[in-house]
Amino acid sequence: MNHSLPAYQPDLLSGPELTAAILRYATNPLYLDNEEWLNDDNPYRRQLRPQVLGKLKFDEPLRRDQVLNYESLAAHRMLTCIYETDLVFLPRSTLTPEKYRDYQAFYSPHNRARGDVVRPALEKFAFGFLEEEVDVSGDWSAESLETFLRDIDNRVKDAVLPAEKAIRESADPQRAAKMWLIQFAPDFLSEASPMLRNLLGNTGDIQSEWFKIVIDEYGYGVHETKHSTLFERTLRSVGLEDDVHRYWQYYLPGSLLMNNYFHYLGKNHELFFRYLGALFYTETTLVDFCVRAAGLLDDVFDGAADVEYFTEHVHIDSHHGRMALEKLILPVVQRYGPIVIPEILKGYEQFQIVAEIADEDFVTQIAWMDEGPANKSLHDPVHRAIVDGRATAPVAHIVEPRGELSNTHSHQGDELCHIVSGTMKFVSGFESHQILEAGEGTVIWRNRLHGAIIESAECVYEIHSVGDYRKCMS
Amino acid sequence: MHVVKIATAGQGNCAEINRIPYVYASTEFGDFVLPARCPHRGGPLHLAKVEAQSYRLICPWHGKANSAKHAVRRGLPAVRRGDRVSIVFPGDVLDETTIVHRPLSPDLRFDRRASR
Numbered sequence: 001m002n003h004s005l006p007a008y009q010p011d012l013l014s015g016p017e018l019t020a021a022i023l024r025y026a027t028n029p030l031y032l033d034n035e036e037w038l039n040d041d042n043p044y045r046r047q048l049r050p051q052v053l054g055k056l057k058f059d060e061p062l063r064r065d066q067v068l069n070y071e072s073l074a075a076h077r078m079l080t081c082i083y084e085t086d087l088v089f090l091p092r093s094t095l096t097p098e099k100y101r102d103y104q105a106f107y108s109p110h111n112r113a114r115g116d117v118v119r120p121a122l123e124k125f126a127f128g129f130l131e132e133e134v135d136v137s138g139d140w141s142a143e144s145l146e147t148f149l150r151d152i153d154n155r156v157k158d159a160v161l162p163a164e165k166a167i168r169e170s171a172d173p174q175r176a177a178k179m180w181l182i183q184f185a186p187d188f189l190s191e192a193s194p195m196l197r198n199l200l201g202n203t204g205d206i207q208s209e210w211f212k213i214v215i216d217e218y219g220y221g222v223h224e225t226k227h228s229t230l231f232e233r234t235l236r237s238v239g240l241e242d243d244v245h246r247y248w249q250y251y252l253p254g255s256l257l258m259n260n261y262f263h264y265l266g267k268n269h270e271l272f273f274r275y276l277g278a279l280f281y282t283e284t285t286l287v288d289f290c291v292r293a294a295g296l297l298d299d300v301f302d303g304a305a306d307v308e309y310f311t312e313h314v315h316i317d318s319h320h321g322r323m324a325l326e327k328l329i330l331p332v333v334q335r336y337g338p339i340v341i342p343e344i345l346k347g348y349e350q351f352q353i354v355a356e357i358a359d360e361d362f363v364t365q366i367a368w369m370d371e372g373p374a375n376k377s378l379h380d381p382v383h384r385a386i387v388d389g390r391a392t393a394p395v396a397h398i399v400e401p402r403g404e405l406s407n408t409h410s411h412q413g414d415e416l417c418h419i420v421s422g423t424m425k426f427v428s429g430f431e432s433h434q435i436l437e438a439g440e441g442t443v444i445w446r447n448r449l450h451g452a453i454i455e456s457a458e459c460v461y462e463i464h465s466v467g468d469y470r471k472c473m474s
Numbered sequence: 475m476h477v478v479k480i481a482t483a484g485q486g487n488c489a490e491i492n493r494i495p496y497v498y499a500s501t502e503f504g505d506f507v508l509p510a511r512c513p514h515r516g517g518p519l520h521l522a523k524v525e526a527q528s529y530r531l532i533c534p535w536h537g538k539a540n541s542a543k544h545a546v547r548r549g550l551p552a553v554r555r556g557d558r559v560s561i562v563f564p565g566d567v568l569d570e571t572t573i574v575h576r577p578l579s580p581d582l583r584f585d586r587r588a589s590r
Binding site: 064132133134135136137138141145147151154349352 | 476560
């Protein structure tokens with residue numbers, strides 16, 4: 001009997017089909033705009049701004065120079081939601097009927113299935129650039145790989161990251177440090193969850209070695225020593241709350257990229273070997289980072305910050321880096337041969353790129369927050385240039401009532417916000433805002449996270465898409 | 475074995491190990507570490523053209539052909555991140571290692587990112 005089957009085609013949505021599938025996913029009431037800046041002890045509510053997703057294109061992978069734009073933020077917000085339906089989150093307090101409905105809706109088969117439909121296309125969109133940023137060539141062996149990875153010991157160990165420098169030099173170091181801790185919350189409050197994705201199944205003795213690292217992260221079943229518990233204490237010690245995704249609207253695209261990268265590697269088991277390389281890099285370098293982070297928080301909060309989360313990692317990650325190399329990577333290569341080496345190397349190198357992007361994003365955001373008053377001052381000359389006809393830009397006229405909250409977002413070019421009447425609270429980051437009255441406004445930098453809330457009965461304002469505000473100044 | 479880091483192009487794009495220059499070649503069909511001295515008479519392979527049909531590098535001196543496919547698969551182990559390359563050389567760290575500049579022919583400067 002001759003059975004004729006259609007040719008097998010790996011499925012990746014694109015074009016209008018992808019847009020429609022994204023809208024089917026993101027219009028879940030869980031993902032609609034919030035009326036508050038913070039999510040209050042509800043880990044299921046995450047703002048995706050579905051009202052704009054239909055206008056965005058997610059078909060072509062982002063380039064390296066596009067990974068901080070709004071499409072990237074939108075994709076990573078969705079991916080965070082999609083990945084985290086594999087994780088169990090429960091609120092701190094009573095499950096009210098409303099919250100219980102949210103809980104059921106978040107973990108419902110419909111929400112999970114719709115997320116999984118769009119996930120491959122979003123992953124290609126959000127992580128595709130990494131394939132071009134790293135290339136492995138030549139004849140690798142276990143010996144050359146080990147030489148290469150051990151060369152990490154020759155790095156400059158006390159090199160201060162630009163983000164750390166930005167906090168110390170910020171106009172408001174405590175605010176900057178809180179914004180920094182908020183960026184780590186998606187990762188540290190569910191610490192090691194991506195790692196657990198690689199524990200199921202049977203990978204022989206590798207599985208047992210993997211498990212040893214995981215049980216350190218989870219404090220051997222002692223809740224007080226679990227790493228996420230330590231980070232909760234850090235948050236509380238500086239006046240932040242510790243419930244999951246309370247600060248959702250303040251996450252930057254670079255931070256979500258870094259958090260999602262490990263979920264991406266862990267969710268897609270064809271990237272298991274890549275995970276090994278990324279794991280080795282992060283466990284090895286976290287030792288130096290955590291020494292500096294503890295010192296930084298000590299300095300910025302005058303000793304009031306609980307830094308045990310970081311000091312614990314100084315100790316344990318010196319073991320984890322060695323274990324990742326000697327107990328995981330080298331035995332894996334010994335067993336499976338050099339075919340797995342390019343993937344290990346890609347993970348090692350790609351994670352460094354991801355970390356650099358997150359750092360760069362954070363530094364620019366702190367500058368943007370610090371420059372709030374200066375950006376407000378820039379309104380007058382830029383607006384004058386528009387009024388005088390020396391600059392032309394597309395303009396949107398907007399009228400909003402009291403309490404209307406523009407959930408955080410960004411734009412691909414600089415914009416000018418001009419208040420015609422009423423009062424707006426313009427928010428450029430955590431604990432960072434300017435009050436804008438009639439006749440005032442602010443320049444909005446490209447790719448910088450911001451939002452706004454109306455504080456008068458009504459506010460009439462204009463958004464001028466100037467592209468590059470500096471061109472209006474000449 | 476030891477690791478040497480060079481740039482993909484411009485300043486510092488060549489490691490001279492024991493007076494043999496090595497550059498990083500990016501071609502349409504793959505990237506690889508290229509010993510920039512032709513095994514025939516020592517011609518400047520960093521200025522080679524690529525013969526598209528055969529994937530061979532043609533030395534500008536005598537037209538001697540060198541397999542680029544072989545270099546991609548069997549060349550020195552290397553990993554590029556962005557515009558930097560780490561190469562694992564055999565032997566211990568040598569005093570004779572210097573980092574210099576060698577111009578690359580257009581055929582060896584293929585920009586995969588720009589070609590998208």
